[in-house]
């Protein structure tokens with residue numbers, strides 16, 4: 075994917091640019107587009123934009139394109155980009171900020187299931203202190219009634235699930251991790267903090 079840059083000034087949303095700079099503290103204004111982050115990013119090959127392109131788009135105020143992009147949801151928070159950046163740009167902080175902003179607006183069509191997937195994942199971790207794969211699959215299926223009508227996909231998933239079960243890769247019942255209560259308390263505290271921040275706005 076190439077971003078076309080012409081010699082006319084970009085008429086972007088400068089409020090969006092300002093908001094991202096203030097909320098993320100990611101120092102994206104230091105970026106000089108060396109492309110190092112994109113070369114090391116393990117998901118860039120499969121997404122619409124590379125990390126350096128997202129930075130350029132934020133600085134240009136391209137709010138809609140940024141908040142609907144695949145990369146902000148497919149970013150694995152692996153920190154490879156931040157570790158290699160010569161200017162200490164903190165791209166993971168940027169991606170976190172953009173995901174929060176995207177949730178408040180309208181995530182792109184191609185990624186609409188991903189925010190729901192995060193919610194299901196976190197709910198299970200909150201209750202078990204770890205992921206429970208079967209519960210996660212069932213939660214995802216329940217959130218997509220149209221998918222339940224796809225008999226072929228259900229049969230394929232069932233066959234795959236059975237193979238995993240035979241190899242002891244899929245537990246029927248959930249297992250709580252040691253100290254799961256601490257994880258639950260931590261998530262609760264974060265939720266309360268977020269709620270109080272929302273109320274003071």
Ligand code: SF4
Nearest residue numbers: 105108109111126159
């Ligand atoms: S590595 Fe750093 S300076 Fe280079 S393009 Fe990426 S964010 Fe910008």
Ligand code: SF4
Nearest residue numbers: 115149150152153155
């Ligand atoms: S943190 Fe995200 S953007 Fe950076 S290299 Fe990893 S997946 Fe790519």
